[in-house]
Every structure is written in structure tokens, then in C-alpha cells.
Amino acid sequence: MSSKGYIQSYSIIKNNRVVLNGEEFFAGGAEDDFATFIRALYKKLEITHSSFYKMDDMCKLGLLATELVLKDAAIREKYSDTEIGVVLSNSSSSLETDTAYYETVKDRNNYFPSPAVFVYTLPNIVIGEICIRNKIKGENTFFIFEEYNPEFMTDYVNNLFVSGKLKSCVTGWVEYYEGHYEAFVYLAEATQGDNRCIHSAEQVRKIYSF
Amino acid sequence: MNSVFLISDNVITSLGFTTRENAAKMREKCSGVMLSEDSFISPIPFYASLVNTPLLEEAFGSLNAQAEYTRLEKMLITSISEALRSANVDPSSDTTLFIISTAKGNIDLLEERLKGRFPKERLKAAVMAKVVSSFFKNPNPPLVVSNACISGSVSLLLGKRLLEGGRYKNIVVAGGDVISEFTVSGFQSFKAIGSGPCRPYDEARDGISLGEGAATVILSVVPGPKGAIALKGGAVTNDANHISGPSRTGEGLFLAINGALNDASLAPEEIDYISGHGTATNYNDEMESKAIHSARLEQVPMNSLKGYIGHTLGAAGIAESVMATYSMKHDILFATAGFSKMGVTQPVNVLSDNLEKKVKKVLKTAAGFGGCNAALIFEKQ
Numbered sequence: 204m205s206s207k208g209y210i211q212s213y214s215i216i217k218n219n220r221v222v223l224n225g226e227e228f229f230a231g232g233a234e235d236d237f238a239t240f241i242r243a244l245y246k247k248l249e250i251t252h253s254s255f256y257k258m259d260d261m262c263k264l265g266l267l268a269t270e271l272v273l274k275d276a277a278i279r280e281k282y283s284d285t286e287i288g289v290v291l292s293n294s295s296s297s298l299e300t301d302t303a304y305y306e307t308v309k310d311r312n313n314y315f316p317s318p319a320v321f322v323y324t325l326p327n328i329v330i331g332e333i334c335i336r337n338k339i340k341g342e343n344t345f346f347i348f349e350e351y352n353p354e355f356m357t358d359y360v361n362n363l364f365v366s367g368k369l370k371s372c373v374t375g376w377v378e379y380y381e382g383h384y385e386a387f388v389y390l391a392e393a394t395q396g397d398n399r400c401i402h403s404a405e406q407v408r409k410i411y412s413f
Numbered sequence: 414m415n416s417v418f419l420i421s422d423n424v425i426t427s428l429g430f431t432t433r434e435n436a437a438k439m440r441e442k443c444s445g446v447m448l449s450e451d452s453f454i455s456p457i458p459f460y461a462s463l464v465n466t467p468l469l470e471e472a473f474g475s476l477n478a479q480a481e482y483t484r485l486e487k488m489l490i491t492s493i494s495e496a497l498r499s500a501n502v503d504p505s506s507d508t509t510l511f512i513i514s515t516a517k518g519n520i521d522l523l524e525e526r527l528k529g530r531f532p533k534e535r536l537k538a539a540v541m542a543k544v545v546s547s548f549f550k551n552p553n554p555p556l557v558v559s560n561a562c563i564s565g566s567v568s569l570l571l572g573k574r575l576l577e578g579g580r581y582k583n584i585v586v587a588g589g590d591v592i593s594e595f596t597v598s599g600f601q602s603f604k605a606i607g608s609g610p611c612r613p614y615d616e617a618r619d620g621i622s623l624g625e626g627a628a629t630v631i632l633s634v635v636p637g638p639k640g641a642i643a644l645k646g647g648a649v650t651n652d653a654n655h656i657s658g659p660s661r662t663g664e665g666l667f668l669a670i671n672g673a674l675n676d677a678s679l680a681p682e683e684i685d686y687i688s689g690h691g692t693a694t695n696y697n698d699e700m701e702s703k704a705i706h707s708a709r710l711e712q713v714p715m716n717s718l719k720g721y722i723g724h725t726l727g728a729a730g731i732a733e734s735v736m737a738t739y740s741m742k743h744d745i746l747f748a749t750a751g752f753s754k755m756g757v758t759q760p761v762n763v764l765s766d767n768l769e770k771k772v773k774k775v776l777k778t779a780a781g782f783g784g785c786n787a788a789l790i791f792e793k794q
Contacts, residue, residue, distance in 0.1 A: 285650065285668055296518065296538055296559055301595070305523045308598040311456055321599035322657045322782065325516060327560045331783030334651040340668060343651045343785055344567055347538040347557040355556070362574060368648075368672075 207361035209398030211371075213389035213410055214271035216244075216264060223271050224399065225410065237384060241267065248274070252336055257319065259300045260384070265291065265329035265377035266336060268388035273337060276390055278371055284340035286370040289330045290360055291388075292346040295380035296326040329377055341369050351376045351387070353404040353411075361402060364393035387411050417573040419642045419791075420583075420633045421500035422735040423492045426626040426722040427462040430472050431495060435722070436739045439747045440767065444721050446610035446622040453526060455597045460610055462624040462723035463592055464488060478548065483519045483531060488627035489545045489589045496629040497549070502583045504549035510581045511555040513542035514568035514588030515727035518559075521593040545587070562690075562781030563649065564588060565628070565730025566789055570647035572632045582634055589627030590726035596623060603657070605694055611724075613691030613717035613749050614698045614763045616756030621692045624723020628732035636794070642738045645679070645774075645790045648672025652784035659696050659780055663703030666778060666786040670708040673788035679774060681709045684790075686746055686772040688737040689763075690779050691717020692724055693751065697780060702757035704786075710776070716764045720750025730779050734789065737775050741793045744771050 215222040219231035219240045229247050231240035241263045245255060248270055255263060269289075278287055300323045308316045322328065327345040334343060342363060346356070356374060363369040375388035389410075391402045400406045423431060427445030428438040438445070445462040449455075473487040476494055493511075497504055504511075518538035522531055534540045542555040558568045565588040572584040590596070600606050600623060607620035632644065650672065652665035660666075674681060687710060690701055705711055718733050725732050740746050746768040753765060777789040 284653070285672070289651070294537060294539065298536055301517075301520060301523060304599065305595060308594060309525055314456065314598075316598040316602035318599075318602040318657075321602055324595075324599065325559070325561045325782055327781075327783040327785060328656050331651065331656040331785070334653040334784060335656070338653050340651050340653050340665060342649045343560070343783075344571075344649060345559050347542075347559050349537070349539045349543075349554075352554075358578075362578065366574075 208364045208391045208393055208402035209395045210400050210402050210406060211276055211390040211392050211398050212272040214268045215411065216268050216386040217384065228271065258332060259323035261297060261299060261377060261379040262323065262329045262332045264379055264384055264386045266332050268377065268386035269333045269373050272373065272388055272390045279338065282370050284338060286341060287339045288341035288363060288369040288372040289333050289339055289343045290356065290372055290374045291330055291377050292348055292351065292356060293326065293376055293378040294347065294349060295378060296347055297324050299380050300324050333373060353407040357402055357404045357407060360391050416636065416643045417576045418633050418636060419630050419644060419738055421496045421631040422738065423495040423629045424626065424732045424735050425464060425488055425492045426624060426725065426732065427464060428722060430468065432735055432739055435736065439718065439721050440745065442748055442750060444610055444750045446720065446723050454594050455601065459597055459606055460622050461592055462622060464625045481531065483535060484521060485519050485589055485591045486541060486544055489587050490548050492627040492629045493549065493585055493587050496631050500631050502631055504551055504585065507552050508582040509551060510553050510575065510584045511546040511551050512568045512572055512584060512586045513545060513555055513557050514564040514731060515559060516561055516564055516590050517596060520595045521591050524594050560781065560785055561783050562726060562729060563779040563785050563787040564727045566777065566779040566787035567649055569630060569644060569731065569734060569789060570649065573644045576632055576634050584632045585629065586632060586731060587627065587629040588728040588731040590728060592623050592625040607693060610751055611693035611719050612751035613693045613719055614755065614757055615752045616754045618693040618695065618698060618756055620694055622719065622723040624725040626722060626725045626728045626732060628728045628735055630731055630735060641794050642741055643792050643794055645792045646673050646676030647787065647789040648676055650786045652786065654784055656784060657782055659700040661700065663700045663707060665784060666701060666704035666780055667707040669786040669788040670704060670776065670778065673776065673790050677790040679790060683774050684710055684713050684776045686740065686775045687713050687715035688733050688775060688777045689715045689717045691719055691749065693719060699757050701778060701780065702759045702761045705761050706759045711761050714746055714762050714764050714768060714770065716747055716749040718747065730787065734777050737777055738791060741772055741775060741791065744769055746770055
């Protein structure tokens with residue numbers, strides 16, 4: 204499969220460690236819980252985005268993984284709103300928050316369904332949060348796979364480039380379920396600037412090394 | 414670019430188990446939205462369109478399945494089987510792909526009354542989709558789209574793009590969601606459920622009616638017979654404004670409509686019918702009418718089918734597209750059930766009665782949580 208795009212920057216967040224473009228950006232305490240770790244990463248990034256604190260854990264994870272890959276990319280200067288897209292995937296959808304939400308309704312004697320929790324019971328909400336934060340208005344889709352599928356995801360995004368639907372895309376894998384979390388997010392672009400590498404499944408496997 | 418055709422379809426809702434049964438009820442302006450007092454689903458009665466369980470068991474039973482399936486899997490398998498019945502498509506071929514659209518998958522398996530009945534992994538949508546595609550002995554891993562209420566529209570557009578890629582000859586696009594305690598309580602907590610059957614675009618609208626169902630479209634690169642419907646284009650956008658409320662300006666949906674027109678190489682004045690999203694929430698219908706104005710489509714006859722079948726979530730984009738293609742084939746545009754007096758500030762041409770009209774080029778709109786919007790264009794050949 205010939206490539207039709209380039210990977211500009213990538214981030215990996217797992218096991219309380221953050222890697223940006225192959226180098227360690229931040230490490231939390233090995234024993235820190237997710238809430239402590241992600242708050243520390245938020246502070247390290249020196250951003251102010253008040254709705255961050257309202258988000259569920261999967262949205263916090265996806266938002267900060269995106270923040271990392273976009274922080275030096277200047278996409279707002281290079282592209283119009285609709286030339287940028289977000290195409291993400293995971294295995295467990297929003298089941299972590301689904302389970303938490305269901306706890307608030309399962310007992311009829313203690314029934315307090317919360318709209319603030321319910322709103323996070325869809326996997327594409329993380330895309331919505333990323334779009335709000337970065338003023339992205341282009342193509343946005345959430346796919347669910349048993350495991351990360353770089354062949355499909357790279358092909359799909361490259362085809363959006365070839366057909367002229369997008370010029371750049373935030374894409375990857377944002378998974379959070381039962382305490383296990385993992386984000387691999389990167390910015391792909393249709394044209395080669397000072398881009399690091401070709402956007403192909405092979406390259407993705409290399410940089411994500413799985 | 415190859416053309417992509419809708420060669421067969423099915424819709425399962427409260428109104429019936431085939432596209433034709435659904436259409437017959439809509440033609441008679443018969444709504445499937447009823448007051449439900451199912452206390453397993455909600456401690457207080459609520460209006461919704463629910464699939465009849467004994468009829469579902471009967472229809473699914475006739476397929477002689479050898480294993481246990483969830484309610485959603487039964488709806489999807491029954492819908493796909495029915496669509497395959499009238500199509501010359503081999504579901505077990507490696508040139509056939511399955512795309513499953515769902516907002517919540519087997520979410521009812523989280524609930525107390527079903528706990529332990531199925532392996533926990535069935536809560537995962539990709540596992541559920543594989544159970545469905547395996548029933549038809551399809552060798553390809555199915556794709557799953559979960560993009561809230563635009564999932565069905567996105568899945569159809571995905572199917573078109575994949576067929577144009579040349580690897581597949583036929584794609585089975587099926588969507589569905591169950592209406593359960595989870596969904597109903599959540600929309601109740603949002604105060605989003607109407608006090609009666611929903612009233613899209615109407616002055617007195619006060620919220621949605623949830624709808625249960627499944628729908629299937631079989632897309633093919635093989636041109637259908639004369640009168641076949643092609644999926645000509647589409648676009649997906651994001652409001653970048655709010656995660657649970659539609660944009661006040663309609664800009665995101667307008668961008669999707671504009672993108673879809675460009676994708677199909679059409680001008681707005683060529684569109685002769687709009688199958689709207691029309692959820693009957695105050696904000697959605699207001700937003701949608703603004704988007705339609707911005708696109709200069711306010712004179713085009715439009716309807717929302719949610720007064721008949723409710724908001725069928727992951728099935729909605731597919732079910733409503735199927736009914737739109739029925740309208741194209743049979744020259745009948747359905748009245749918007751629940752609509753009587755214009756209730757959006759920028760008037761649009763909402764059909765309050767059935768209209769016999771030949772339509773050739775049709776726009777389908779959709780919008781959902783997460784700020785997502787989708788538009789599709791269908792054309793009669």
C-alpha cells in the first residue's frame with residue numbers, strides 16, 4: 204500500500220508515562236491513580252481549559268493526548284476549520300462511564316440518574332471535546348475494533364486526504380476500561396512539510412511498537 | 414468514481430418487520446409511538462416506539478439460529494436476513510463486508526435482569542458485530558461505527574467509500590439499538606423525552622420519543638435495475654461548540670449539507686426532498702431549520718419520520734434513508750406525524766400531509782451528541 208500522507212507528531216500515554224515523538228515528555232508516579240496522573244499531566248502542559256475537570260477519564264485521556272500532538276503543530280494557521288478532522292477508535296467504547304452511570308439508576312430506592320454523567324456514555328464525546336478545544340469542524344468518526352487496526356485506520360484517513368475531504372487529521376486509539384488505559388494519538392497531514400514519517404500501517408506499528 | 418447503489422433494504426420498528434409494512438403504516442399516518450408502562454425500563458411511564466417482542470421472537474425463530482442471541486443481535490440478524498432475501502448477494506463471500514452502526518450496542522447486558530445471561534465481552538460492540546456477521550458466515554472482520562445519532566448515516570457513507578476503493582463488491586450496512594432502562598433513564602435525566610408522541614418542528618414540541626429498531630441497506634457496485642437509487646455523496650462535520658447541545662447557528666449541519674452537495678456535484682436547487690433529522694427537541698429542530706435556510710433549501714418539501722418510529726439512535730440514519738428511498742421509488746412523501754403548526758423561527762417546508770410527488774434527488778440530514786452532523790445525497794437513476 205503506497206502512502207498518501209505523513210505523520211507530523213505522535214503521543215503515547217500509558218502506564219503513567221507520556222511519550223511525545225519518541226521521547227519521554229512526562230512520567231507520573233508509578234503508584235499514582237489515573238486521576239492524580241492525568242491532573243499532573245494537565246498542569247505540566249500549562250493549559251487552561253475549565254471543562255477539563257468535568258470530563259470523564261476517557262475524554263481527559265484523549266484530550267491531553269491530542270494536546271500533545273497539536274501543541275507545536277500550528278494547525279490553525281495552516282488549515283481552515285473543515286480541513287481538519289478527528290478519526291478515533293477503541294475497543295471498549297464508553298463502557299467505563301456506562302458502568303458508572305448504570306450504578307446511579309440500578310437501585311430504584313437510590314435512583315439519581317445524572318445528566319452530567321450520561322452525556323459521557325458515548326465514545327464519540329471525546330471527539331466532540333477535542334473539536335471544541337481545537338476548533339476542529341471537519342470529518343469526525345469513532346470506530347470500534349477488538350484491537351487497534353492500523354491498516355484500516357491509516358487507509359481510511361489517507362483516502363480522506365486523496366479525495367480532498369481533509370488536509371490533516373487527529374487520529375489513533377483512545378481506550379479506557381476497568382482501570383486500564385492507553386492512548387496513541389497522532390497528527391497526520393496530506394502534504395509533506397517537515398513531517399517525520401510516512402503515514403502507513405507499517406510506520407504506525409513501528410512508532411507505536413506493538 | 415464508481416456509482417454505489419442501494420440494492421436491498423429492511424426496516425424493523427414498532428410499525429413492522431419489513432420496509433413495506435413500515436411504509437404502509439406511515440401512509441396511513443399511523444404512529445408506533447405509545448405510552449409504555451414497562452417498569453423494567455422506567456419507574457415512570459414514558460412515550461416510545463418499541464419493537465414487539467413476541468413478533469421479534471417469531472421472526473428470529475424462523476431463522477433457526479443455533480445459539481443464544483441478545484435482543485439487539487436478534488433485531489440486526491432478522492433485519493439483515495430480510496434484506497438479503499431479495500438481493501443476489503452472497504454474505505459469506507470475502508468480497509462482502511459488514512458494517513454495524515450502533516450508539517450503545519448490547520447496553521442492556523449491563524442491567525440487573527440480564528446480568529450473567531451472556532459473556533461480559535458481548536458488551537463490546539466489536540464482539541457483538543462479529544456475532545452478527547458470523548451468523549452469515551462472513552469471513553471479514555466487521556467494521557463498527559459508533560458516532561451517536563449520526564452513526565447510521567456515517568456507516569452508509571463509509572460503505573460507499575469502501576466500495577469505491579474496489580476491494581468489496583457488496584456491503585451490508587446494518588444499524589440498531591435497544592431501548593432499555595439505561596437509555597430511557599439517561600434521556601429522562603436530560604428532560605429530553607416529550608410529554609406525548611414527539612412533534613417534530615411543531616410549535617408545541619417538547620422533546621423526543623425514543624425508538625427501538627434495526628435497519629439494513631445492502632450497497633453494491635452492480636447497477637440496479639432502472640429506478641434504482643444511488644448514494645451519490647455525503648459529508649460529516651462537527652460543531653466544535655457543545656457536547657450535548659446542538660449549535661445555535663446551525664453552522665455545523667450547514668457545512669455538512671454543503672459538503673454533501675459538493676461531494677455529489679449538485680446545486681441546492683436540484684434537491685427535491687429532504688428527509689430531516691427532526692428529533693422534536695426545541696434546540697435540534699431550530700438548529701436544523703437554520704441550517705436548511707443557510708443552504709437555501711427552505712422551499713424544499715421535508716419531513717421527519719420520528720413521529721412514527723421515534724428516534725431509533727444507531728438505526729436512525731439507515732432506517733430513515735431506507736424510507737426516503739421508498740418515497741423515491743413510490744412517489745409518496747410522508748406527512749410529518751405530530752406536526753401541525755410551524756414552530757421554528759425560520760420556516761421550512763414541513764409536510765403536514767402526505768404528498769404524491771416524483772422526487773429524484775434527496776437530502777438526508779442527521780445530527781448528534783458530541784456536536785456531530787451528517788448529510789447524505791441519494792439520486793434515483
